[in-house]
Amino acid sequence: MQLEALFKQPQALPAIPKIVHELIDSFNSEDVSIDDIAKKLAADPVLSARLLRLANSAYYHVSRSVGTVNDAISMLGFVTVRTLVISSGLTGGYKAMPGMDLSAFWRYSMHTAAVAGWLAKKSGVNGDMAFTVGLMHGIGQLVMHSGMPEQMLHLDKLASPMDPRRIDMETTSFGYSFATVGAELASKWRFPVEFANAIKHFPDPLANEAFDIASGVIHLSVWRARAEHNKLTAEEMAATVPTEVCKKLGIAPEVLLSEMPPLSELAEGLEAMLG
Numbered sequence: 001m002q003l004e005a006l007f008k009q010p011q012a013l014p015a016i017p018k019i020v021h022e023l024i025d026s027f028n029s030e031d032v033s034i035d036d037i038a039k040k041l042a043a044d045p046v047l048s049a050r051l052l053r054l055a056n057s058a059y060y061h062v063s064r065s066v067g068t069v070n071d072a073i074s075m076l077g078f079v080t081v082r083t084l085v086i087s088s089g090l091t092g093g094y095k096a097m098p099g100m101d102l103s104a105f106w107r108y109s110m111h112t113a114a115v116a117g118w119l120a121k122k123s124g125v126n127g128d129m130a131f132t133v134g135l136m137h138g139i140g141q142l143v144m145h146s147g148m149p150e151q152m153l154h155l156d157k158l159a160s161p162m163d164p165r166r167i168d169m170e171t172t173s174f175g176y177s178f179a180t181v182g183a184e185l186a187s188k189w190r191f192p193v194e195f196a197n198a199i200k201h202f203p204d205p206l207a208n209e210a211f212d213i214a215s216g217v218i219h220l221s222v223w224r225a226r227a228e229h230n231k232l233t234a235e236e237m238a239a240t241v242p243t244e245v246c247k248k249l250g251i252a253p254e255v256l257l258s259e260m261p262p263l264s265e266l267a268e269g270l271e272a273m274l275g
Helices: 003-008 018-028 034-042 045-055 069-076 078-091 102-123 127-136 139-147 149-158 166-174 178-188 193-201 213-229 234-240 243-249 253-259 270-274
Strands: none
Touching: 003 139, 003 178, 018 034, 018 078, 034 045, 034 069, 034 078, 045 069, 045 078, 045 270, 069 078, 078 102, 078 127, 078 270, 102 127, 102 213, 102 243, 102 270, 127 193, 127 213, 139 149, 139 178, 149 166, 166 178, 178 193, 193 213, 213 234, 213 243, 213 253, 234 253, 243 253
């Protein structure tokens, strides 16, 4: 199926609340009315409940309990609240998926987001952007499974969605991969161009003429989250750490292998996003 045809399949795209689209649009607007957004958020019981659970979770370890949307904005800041609401909206966008374990997929994506947020501090990338891109870097898998289930289930039998060979197999079969699809979705939804670029180039950031730091951060984060998902041993991790990307980012491989907290600690509290 051609990429354009895939996006014309009504069931392919995630169903996300209007307020999430408004928050994505706020990236492109100088004069965002935070009060207006807070009111709309408070009127969405599912998203506001998830936001408050997240704001009170171990991930943010705030000093006092967060009781309202306005509390969350004043304690975490609008940018972080926007990140959390968009992320929660995305995770609720598909209710069921042929051939995909959605809870395992989102757990892996949350691990990627948590690692990306942590690595962002080491590499000078915006942490909220890294977190959001980390969470949505794999969403093209869901678009493809929804829009062309038979072809994707056939590929799943040959290599699971978490298999390192998967991107090449998709590109050979369709002429594009889930990374291309995710980048296209980010563009269609009017995320900033650097979000789409990071998703598009994360599989091979060194192939890009000008090295994009955010793509490199996501590449390392995906490697680390997949190592967790595939239960790699310490020896296997040391043997597969992407050393060339580390070098480009100025991050020693030891940072990933021994300095970084365990993923259970790094992502603690994020499962509140799944409601």
